[in-house]
């Protein structure tokens with residue numbers, strides 16, 4: 403194939419086989435039968451991403467060479483003059499990942515091969531165990547251990563703090579209430595219960611989800627040291643990262659952060675000051691494989707590892723992109739995995755598979771994954787007001803989710 407292959411059409415495929423809106427992109431080229439797929443999922447604002455793609459970025463992409471990924475990424479990021487942000491970054495990611503997929507298909511190589519070749523055969527993953535009581539969390543952990551998982555994130559009551567009757571004022575507004583102090587107390591009890599029963603057979607992880615006041619996050623990090631967590635996630639909100647110095651001074655538990663970041667200047671200080679051990683940006687949220695590759699190389703000399711965000715609101719296409727980065731990155735740490743259903747696998751043929759706690763790629767070139775547009779059409783996306791992010795403290799104060 404010559405280097406004159408160009409973008410002929412961009413098709414946006416929005417689908418929700420698991421009830422969570424996913425936005426994916428198919429970039430169709432001038433070469434018959436050659437196309438690429440990418441993830442552009444910002445589930446809470448999915449229609450805005452579809453509009454950004456269809457109205458603005460697809461017309462920008464059509465007619466351009468598929469070969470010039472870096473050039474296109476720079477043009478797309480600056481074409482609207484105002485830069486970054488979750489809607490634009492995700493829309494660009496859809497195109498960026500599809501162009502990497504196309505380049506791999508043209509070369510007959512995986513994206514990991516294009517990046518420099520794999521450092522490992524498969525990516526170790528962590529999965530989520532949750533329950534409303536310490537006993538239920540332990541039961542879920544044992545079940546996952548039986549399935550071959552060795553890295554397990556343990557949470558009680560979702561992100562916690564909802565176990566007891568909340569002390570609310572009369573007339574309190576509706577919302578997703580939680581009590582941060584209760585969350586701390588019940589989580590320490592749960593961690594002691596699970597670690598006590600499991601011993602060192604599995605690695606445990608936990609996500610604070612930025613729900614604590616900074617000084618309480620520091621206290622919590624100090625108190626979980628005894629449980630030997632693999633990492634503690636989002637102990638601090640992006641707005642509170644100046645507190646990492648105190649957290650580091652009081653705790654030796656490894657720290658992971660990054661899913662809310664948009665721009666390199668948000669993670670650069672954490673790298674340069676060695677304040678985190680794992681960077682876990684949401685790859686489509688930062689703009690795709692092109693900027694994620696730069697994160698890997700930026701973190702490498704600081705011995706900071708990757709743990710890309712891998713929830714159910716990253717499409718299987720996005721997970722396939724995560725996996726290609728995981729296979730290549732010399733400083734890969736671990737991959738979050740959400741255990742897709744058969745419905746999702748039908749819509750996205752080639753979705754990577756876990757065997758005995760490791761996520762394996764298939765033999766396909768590029769990202770090794772496809773989109774079945776007819777299957778996707780059976781699961782049309784719905785728009786609805788998001789409830790779980792309408793979080794409040796017991797006195798009614800609206801807070802970060």
Ligand code: MG
Nearest residue numbers: 609635636661
């Ligand atoms: Mg998280």
